[in-house]
Amino acid sequence: MSEQFQAYQVGKNEEGQRCVLTQLDDSDLMEGDVTVRVEYTTLNYKDGLALTGRSPIIRKFPLTPGIDFSGTVLESEHADFKAGDQVILNGFGVGEAHSGGYAQKARVSGDWLVPVPDGLDTRRAMAIGTAGYTAMLCVLALEGHGIKPDAGDILVTGAAGGVGSVAVAVLSKLGYRVVASTGRLQETEFLQGLGAAEVVDRAGFSEPARPLGREVWAGAIDVAGGNTLANVLSQIKRGGAAAICGLAESMNLPTSVAPFILRGIAMYGIDSVMAPIPLRKQAWQRLASDLDFKLLDELSFDLDFADLPQAGADILDGKIRGRAIVKVP
Numbered sequence: 479m480s481e482q483f484q485a486y487q488v489g490k491n492e493e494g495q496r497c498v499l500t501q502l503d504d505s506d507l508m509e510g511d512v513t514v515r516v517e518y519t520t521l522n523y524k525d526g527l528a529l530t531g532r533s534p535i536i537r538k539f540p541l542t543p544g545i546d547f548s549g550t551v552l553e554s555e556h557a558d559f560k561a562g563d564q565v566i567l568n569g570f571g572v573g574e575a576h577s578g579g580y581a582q583k584a585r586v587s588g589d590w591l592v593p594v595p596d597g598l599d600t601r602r603a604m605a606i607g608t609a610g611y612t613a614m615l616c617v618l619a620l621e622g623h624g625i626k627p628d629a630g631d632i633l634v635t636g637a638a639g640g641v642g643s644v645a646v647a648v649l650s651k652l653g654y655r656v657v658a659s660t661g662r663l664q665e666t667e668f669l670q671g672l673g674a675a676e677v678v679d680r681a682g683f684s685e686p687a688r689p690l691g692r693e694v695w696a697g698a699i700d701v702a703g704g705n706t707l708a709n710v711l712s713q714i715k716r717g718g719a720a721a722i723c724g725l726a727e728s729m730n731l732p733t734s735v736a737p738f739i740l741r742g743i744a745m746y747g748i749d750s751v752m753a754p755i756p757l758r759k760q761a762w763q764r765l766a767s768d769l770d771f772k773l774l775d776e777l778s779f780d781l782d783f784a785d786l787p788q789a790g791a792d793i794l795d796g797k798i799r800g801r802a803i804v805k806v807p
């Protein structure tokens with residue numbers, strides 16, 4: 479029997495794109511072999527773009543935004559999942575080309591789902607969300623490069639944002655000395671609470687970079703791109719590495735080959751959207767074990783489902799601190 483459920487839906491006409499809260503029914507669900515009762519979702523930069531229409535992130539209309547969600551399987555024709563299983567979804571174009579988490583129900587491919595690992599529940603999974611899972615992919619890249627806590631300081635840019643705040647918390651729990659770069663120095667106490675040993679003003683990374691600077695960082699996690707990343711690369715110690723995932727400052731990267739060929743540094747691009755399932759499972763399991771849940775509770779806050787449109791504009795304006803947890807009614 480077809481049931482009605484609440485969902486945000488982005489539509490498009492001659493006047494542009496508009497997001498409304500509406501009622502849908504099962505016939506509106508998209509193709510897929512697993513139907514999920516969405517329990518929690520969250521707010522990412524990309525969701526801000528989808529909710530406001532400031533950038534053409536949605537590739538199919540009408541569409542429910544929300545690039546990640548957690549919930550319980552209602553029906554499954556996929557061999558790996560059965561009714562009652564708790565699952566997490568991030569990426570794979572959900573919330574961009576396939577209807578996502580800003581609804582009470584979602585139908586997706588079971589190939590995109592990861593079981594909620596032991597030690598996490600659906601609420602904590604969305605406190606972490608795509609941002610936290612991306613932070614862990616960055617940490618795994620630095621670890622994979624062989625950077626150990628005794629190698630020296632790790633810089634995290636955009637530290638007060640979603641990816642940055644989880645990166646600071648995870649790295650410090652793992653024993654790294656973390657330097658947090660932020661444009662919001664009023665968040666210094668918050669960042670120290672997450673484990674940052676030092677908090678620096680991001681303005682120090684905003685001017686055009688020299689090809690090589692003083693060697694400061696054993697490694698870095700960058701969400702900004704642009705001059706920030708160029709400066710960070712010029713300051714990475716010989717043999718070190720940066721894991722990069724964002725473009726909060728710019729899509730451009732005005733740098734040279736110098737740090738790579740004169741200091742042998744590496745840069746790891748992080749793509750959370752199409753990351754393979756085994757890597758996702760590893761990242762989620764590591765989050766269950768290596769993230770201090772007390773800190774996670776401190777860096778996350780509850781956001782009302784009804785307030786998503788306003789919060790979408792706020793995240794684009796850099797006004798959101800940490801991670802939003804949205805309980806789907």
Ligand code: NDP
Nearest residue numbers: 636637638639640641660661701723724725726727749750
């Ligand atoms: P947030 O908006 O929560 O955080 C971004 C942070 O970047 C801001 O809080 C701010 O931190 C900093 N920032 C903003 N503008 C600038 C600027 N002009 N120069 C330098 N720093 C700036 O977003 P998320 O943490 O969720 O995502 C961060 C980035 O990573 C985004 O670009 C996002 O699209 C990308 N991303 C990529 C993924 C991937 O798979 N590659 C997955 C998830 C996110 P502060 O105030 O502390 O300076």
